[in-house]
Amino acid sequence: GAVVSQHPSRVICKSGTSVKIECRSLDFQATTMFWYRQFPKKSLMLMATSNEGSKATYEQGVEKDKFLINHASLTLSTLTVTSAHPEDSSFYICSARDAGGPPNEQFFGPGTRLTVL
Amino acid sequence: AQSVTQLGSHVSVSEGALVLLRCNYSSSVPPYLFWYVQYPNQGLQLLLKYTTGATLVKGINGFEAEFKKSETSFHLTKPSAHMSDAAEYFCAVSSDSGNTPLVFGKGTRLSVIA
Numbered sequence: 001g002a003v004v005s006q007h008p009s010r011v012i013c014k015s016g017t018s019v020k021i022e023c024r025s026l027d028f029q030a031t032t033m034f035w036y037r038q039f040p041k042k043s044l045m046l047m048a049t050s051n052e053g054s055k056a057t058y059e060q061g062v063e064k065d066k067f068l069i070n071h072a073s074l075t076l077s078t079l080t081v082t083s084a085h086p087e088d089s090s091f092y093i094c095s096a097r098d099a100g101g102p103p104n105e106q107f108f109g110p111g112t113r114l115t116v117l
Numbered sequence: 118a119q120s121v122t123q124l125g126s127h128v129s130v131s132e133g134a135l136v137l138l139r140c141n142y143s144s145s146v147p148p149y150l151f152w153y154v155q156y157p158n159q160g161l162q163l164l165l166k167y168t169t170g171a172t173l174v175k176g177i178n179g180f181e182a183e184f185k186k187s188e189t190s191f192h193l194t195k196p197s198a199h200m201s202d203a204a205e206y207f208c209a210v211s212s213d214s215g216n217t218p219l220v221f222g223k224g225t226r227l228s229v230i231a
Contacts, residue, residue, distance in 0.1 A: 004160075034219075042223070042224075043223045043224050044207070044221045046218050046220075093160055093161070095161075104149050104168075104217060105166065106219060107163075108160040108161040108162070109160050110160040111158070111159065113158065
């Protein structure tokens, strides 16, 4: 079946540093990937939609200069949290849509736990 | 616009008892409906989905859900709960138009008591 990986699974960083999270579709091509943020015991909040070869579409209230998204290939999207602060600590989950698969079925990565000290 | 309401942030059942997790949706277009399960510190795993066709959908781990358009509902059920079913469950809605993202409910945490 379709597999999506995320790297790293867990990262701890100091305030002010930047952190890059990778999302890869391992056995399918993903023209579209989605980035979600999940606070403790809360639902998933869509941050942005990442389209291969074009600029990401950000949801209202999400700072595009703070959360940089790059989707340079059909199997890789990256989320960079720039100048991270403690309030950016969260669980970040990506999902990918198989370009040749069923409509609107998304495959989720295992998530990345970011802790900013 | 689409939205999902999950009634009950926490449901507790005894092992062997019926599991019923409620989901109501709002959609101005024909909905695609999904149930996902999330174990602690993990991503989401698809349990089942409804797109078109048969309204009773069977998924993995013995779960099933029924799409009821008249009630705008997509409740998740399992006849007999297992301890391993304890997790967070999310209902989500989408549509068939292109790259529509999923809209999630707030989730229901299922506890199973021995």
